[in-house]
Amino acid sequence: MSDTNKTAKLTIGDENYDLPILSPSEGPDVLDIRKLYGQADIFTYDPGFTSTASCESAITYIDGEEGILLHRGYPIDQLAGKSHFLEVCYLLLYGELPTAAQLEDFESRVTNHTMVHEQMHRFFTGFRRDAHPMAVMVGVVGAMSAFYHDSTDIHDPWQREVASIRLIAKMPTIAAMAYKYNIGQPFVYPRNDLDYSSNFLRMCFSVPAEDYNVNPILSRAMDRIFTLHADHEQNASTSTVRLASSSGANPFACIAAGIACLWGPAHGGANQAALESLKEIGTPDRIPEFIARAKDKDDPFRLMGFGHRVYKNFDPRATVMKESADEVLDLLGIENNPILAVAKELEKQALDDPYFVDRKLFPNVDFYSGIILEAMGFPTSMFTPIFALSRTVGWVSQWKEMVEDPTMKIGRPRQLYTGAQARDYVDVEKR
Numbered sequence: 506m507s508d509t510n511k512t513a514k515l516t517i518g519d520e521n522y523d524l525p526i527l528s529p530s531e532g533p534d535v536l537d538i539r540k541l542y543g544q545a546d547i548f549t550y551d552p553g554f555t556s557t558a559s560c561e562s563a564i565t566y567i568d569g570e571e572g573i574l575l576h577r578g579y580p581i582d583q584l585a586g587k588s589h590f591l592e593v594c595y596l597l598l599y600g601e602l603p604t605a606a607q608l609e610d611f612e613s614r615v616t617n618h619t620m621v622h623e624q625m626h627r628f629f630t631g632f633r634r635d636a637h638p639m640a641v642m643v644g645v646v647g648a649m650s651a652f653y654h655d656s657t658d659i660h661d662p663w664q665r666e667v668a669s670i671r672l673i674a675k676m677p678t679i680a681a682m683a684y685k686y687n688i689g690q691p692f693v694y695p696r697n698d699l700d701y702s703s704n705f706l707r708m709c710f711s712v713p714a715e716d717y718n719v720n721p722i723l724s725r726a727m728d729r730i731f732t733l734h735a736d737h738e739q740n741a742s743t744s745t746v747r748l749a750s751s752s753g754a755n756p757f758a759c760i761a762a763g764i765a766c767l768w769g770p771a772h773g774g775a776n777q778a779a780l781e782s783l784k785e786i787g788t789p790d791r792i793p794e795f796i797a798r799a800k801d802k803d804d805p806f807r808l809m810g811f812g813h814r815v816y817k818n819f820d821p822r823a824t825v826m827k828e829s830a831d832e833v834l835d836l837l838g839i840e841n842n843p844i845l846a847v848a849k850e851l852e853k854q855a856l857d858d859p860y861f862v863d864r865k866l867f868p869n870v871d872f873y874s875g876i877i878l879e880a881m882g883f884p885t886s887m888f889t890p891i892f893a894l895s896r897t898v899g900w901v902s903q904w905k906e907m908v909e910d911p912t913m914k915i916g917r918p919r920q921l922y923t924g925a926q927a928r929d930y931v932d933v934e935k936r
Contacts, residue, residue: 736899
């Protein structure tokens, strides 16, 4: 970020104030209002902070109008098409793509941290069997600070590094354990001879009674889901992690806060909502009825999985995710799954419909990832935990960037107060 030597003039009554304009490496210029309160005794009002830059970051850039998503400058479609998740993790954490030797070392460090402390297994028995896996993950990840207190000092660079690796490495194990506990099956330990996504699938779907071999097509699809959800700039959960971090909280507590925020249906539940829309449609012959409802401005029904709140053109992640969805459905078939049959036909009809095409309501990444997870056999209750697992590297990268910034300040948003003015207490017998 640099000073453009440009200023904006703000006039309040008879007073004029010059506000600096800052220039980012990508995106629109930014009005610097940091000194406005001190100079003019006035705040800005921006509910949801949708027009406010809350931080300076060099990790991810989004241009929703043009359908652009960059990680450290690299387009997401190139990363998802040519790279793999742990390489993208390295890029997000350290700023550059790794050399072969750096990647081998990083993969080794992650692989050798995938096991969780054995006593953590006891945490799961404290939850009801029908507890939502996200509730379990919030609790277990928050409890990591009680087991790994040798990596909670945020002022120690080595402890920050260890905590980062631990979180990325152990999150698949914790998510898989939450799933296994929910369905009443024994926990499956990670294996060091498997890659990241294959290891996760095996921990979720293998049982002691028989061998389980991970299909490479499914492993690749899982890896792409992880990659395409790795980071997404200053969204609600990432902002939550940063706000928690600003107080000096330990990294495990901060990531637990991010998981709790992601659990909200307006944030992390998009692919689950997309699949539930498909279930509501039920059969392919009902698709025209629901498309008509989606077009009716007087009908509150929304066809989930089409269009995106951020991307007003197209979701750059969706093209790569569609490739994996097609590969998975070709492998597993849709003959015995009516939901997937609805998905394929709905995609076809929507892409042929001028209403959807003209408004750029194309299938988004959540539509395709929901299809893939359903085809793999995951229940919808696991969709958001898998999202949390994928996003952990983004949260950790943003956390590291923030705590390593010498100008870090504790977050303290202001408010537009509309309550009662100052008044005297009235004794109870006089009320």
